[in-house]
Amino acid sequence: MLELDAVTVRFGGLTALSGISFRIAQGEILGLVGPNGAGKTTLFNSISGLVKARGRISFNGREVTSLPLHKRARAGIGRTFQIPQPMHHLTVRENLAVAQVFGAGRYDEKRIDEILAVMELSHKADADAATALALQELKRLEIAKALATEPKLLLLDEVLAGLESNAKRSFMLKLKELHALFGLTIVIVEHDIETISGLCTRAVVLNFGQLIADGTPAEVFNNPAVVESYTGTAHA
Amino acid sequence: MPVTSNASAQAAPAAASQRGRGALIGAGLLALALLPLVAGASPYMLGLLISALILAGLALSWALLGNLGGMVSFGHAAFFGVGAYGSALLAGKLGVPVLLAIPLGGLIATVFSLAMLPALRLSGPYFALAILAYAQIFRILATELDWLTGGAAGLQRYPGLPTVLGFNLADRAGSYVLVLACVVVFALVYMALRRSHVGTALRAIADSEDATRVVGVNATVLKTWMLLLSAFIAGVFGALNAHIIGFLEPDYAFSGIWSVMPIIAAVFGGYRSVLGPIFGAVVIYLFDQVIAKSLIPVGHQILLGIVLAIMVLLAPNGLSGLVARFLPRLAGRGLSNAEKGHA
Numbered sequence: 001m002l003e004l005d006a007v008t009v010r011f012g013g014l015t016a017l018s019g020i021s022f023r024i025a026q027g028e029i030l031g032l033v034g035p036n037g038a039g040k041t042t043l044f045n046s047i048s049g050l051v052k053a054r055g056r057i058s059f060n061g062r063e064v065t066s067l068p069l070h071k072r073a074r075a076g077i078g079r080t081f082q083i084p085q086p087m088h089h090l091t092v093r094e095n096l097a098v099a100q101v102f103g104a105g106r107y108d109e110k111r112i113d114e115i116l117a118v119m120e121l122s123h124k125a126d127a128d129a130a131t132a133l134a135l136q137e138l139k140r141l142e143i144a145k146a147l148a149t150e151p152k153l154l155l156l157d158e159v160l161a162g163l164e165s166n167a168k169r170s171f172m173l174k175l176k177e178l179h180a181l182f183g184l185t186i187v188i189v190e191h192d193i194e195t196i197s198g199l200c201t202r203a204v205v206l207n208f209g210q211l212i213a214d215g216t217p218a219e220v221f222n223n224p225a226v227v228e229s230y231t232g233t234a235h236a
Numbered sequence: 237m238p239v240t241s242n243a244s245a246q247a248a249p250a251a252a253s254q255r256g257r258g259a260l261i262g263a264g265l266l267a268l269a270l271l272p273l274v275a276g277a278s279p280y281m282l283g284l285l286i287s288a289l290i291l292a293g294l295a296l297s298w299a300l301l302g303n304l305g306g307m308v309s310f311g312h313a314a315f316f317g318v319g320a321y322g323s324a325l326l327a328g329k330l331g332v333p334v335l336l337a338i339p340l341g342g343l344i345a346t347v348f349s350l351a352m353l354p355a356l357r358l359s360g361p362y363f364a365l366a367i368l369a370y371a372q373i374f375r376i377l378a379t380e381l382d383w384l385t386g387g388a389a390g391l392q393r394y395p396g397l398p399t400v401l402g403f404n405l406a407d408r409a410g411s412y413v414l415v416l417a418c419v420v421v422f423a424l425v426y427m428a429l430r431r432s433h434v435g436t437a438l439r440a441i442a443d444s445e446d447a448t449r450v451v452g453v454n455a456t457v458l459k460t461w462m463l464l465l466s467a468f469i470a471g472v473f474g475a476l477n478a479h480i481i482g483f484l485e486p487d488y489a490f491s492g493i494w495s496v497m498p499i500i501a502a503v504f505g506g507y508r509s510v511l512g513p514i515f516g517a518v519v520i521y522l523f524d525q526v527i528a529k530s531l532i533p534v535g536h537q538i539l540l541g542i543v544l545a546i547m548v549l550l551a552p553n554g555l556s557g558l559v560a561r562f563l564p565r566l567a568g569r570g571l572s573n574a575e576k577g578h579a
Contacts, residue, residue, distance in 0.1 A: 087440035088443040088444065098433060098436050099451035099452070101437070
């Protein structure tokens with residue numbers, strides 16, 4: 001479904017991503033792991049079109065490397081931001097309507113109601129997005145907006161960060177439900193090893209902008225290079 | 237005992253508020269239509285009201301660009317002046333009927349606004365400064381292109397508004413009706429646009445462009461459409477003004493007044509609403525010309541500044557914000573009276 005070939009991103013003299021290559025198959029839940037500054041969000045930004053990347057990014061057999069952000073969204077690449085970015089002066093329902101009309105190219109009130117119900121936001125549908133939602137609700141809105149664009153690939157940037165353990169567990173179950181319900185392929189940036197192990201079938205680890213491991217969660221978390229990147233010491 | 241659901245209980249005040257707002261808008265427009273009668277229909281008062289409505293149209297176009305496009309313009313005089321010259325030249329030199337030349341003047345302003353497209357990549361003060369410079373360029377061009385525009389001496393020989401079906405649009409009452417009709421039409425277009433999904437997306441772009449682009453909104457294209465529409469509206473009112481006053485010179489048509497006054501009017505009236513800029517323009521212009529001028533004949537604009545400063549400090553959302561704040565109370569009072577009536 002998604003193919004990255006030698007993806008490189010430079011900001012002036014800083015190389016944020018260096019020759020990243022891997023593939024994601026349809027239906028996978030892939031964990032993107034790495035210490036702070038490893039390049040995870042930059043990789044999301046380059047896949048979704050927020051930053052320009054060198055190399056080649058293909059989605060569903062079509063090269064999207066030079067497509068602008070809005071066209072990649074319409075092609076089926078949905079994403080969330082680490083810090084939720086709702087459309088502040090709109091209601092929750094209006095947020096989803098804009099996403100659906102422009103991302104999916106149609107307006108279907110019933111579908112919006114379904115997404116609101118799945119994301120447990122029906123009771124806040126007509127509330128102001130900026131002032132009436134708590135952090136967890138904002139994160140759910142972030143995903144709901146992406147779902148409204150009817151994506152095939154969903155990039156989730158630290159959606160579980162800042163949640164306490166019970167909320168985190170219920171959010172994980174919600175993600176599994178979405179994966180099954182909408183037939184999604186999901187890539188999730190997450191620091192928590194337990195979450196990645198419980199949610200993902202595969203994990204890719206970045207460090208200093210380079211891919212250092214790719215495999216099942218068990219494989220990558222026992223990889224000495226990965227342990228060293230997290231702890232600064234070699235695995236015993 | 238009748239059982240009322242929670243939802244219907246919540247919907248009732250909202251519906252009452254909506255009804256109240258609709259009644260207020262209707263009453264406001266009716267008041268504008270009847271103003272000439274109230275003002276005694278003296279030529280002087282009608283002239284002031286026409287100028288106020290020209291300013292209202294310009295303020296509406298400025299507010300549309302700011303509210304839906306997220307762009308603050310300091311150079312609407314450019315579109316106003318180009319529309320004025322475009323229409324006057326079409327009617328005066330090519331013999332195009334005036335009522336056709338006026339929308340064509342708006343169209344010419346729209347075409348010339350395409351030169352502003354590179355500035356769409358700028359935001360905030362940078363965009364404002366770019367468009368300010370743009371207005372200056374057109375004032376200089378209108379002065380220097382003697383063979384076309386008459387240079388600094390300007391244009392005087394071009395037709396005024398015609399008589400249509402026995403109704404003389406050139407007299408004050410006719411001009412007033414025509415300008416008011418144009419204001420109402422553009423206000424309705426603005427309202428429809430705001431309520432559409434495109435309008436909703438545009439309001440969102442003003443908040444966070446990345447948040448909208450990531451869900452498939454082509455922010456650049458939508459902002460471009462708003463710039464073109466805003467330029468068209470400003471151009472039409474420039475053209476109307478040109479055919480009403482009967483003369484044009486660069487320092488007048490591209491005067492900074494046409495850039496500053498719509499901002500003052502829209503902010504005073506409340507630029508986030510559709511009707512705010514219209515009523516803001518009428519109130520502020522009449523205040524300036526009738527009250528401030530009689531108090532301080534020279535430098536009366538200082539009072540305008542004071543009134544605007546007070547409004548911004550006490551009611552940042554302008555007149556429309558004040559109305560919105562007090563309307564629910566009135567609607568609520570009406571509702572409780574109605575409930576008492578039922579009891």
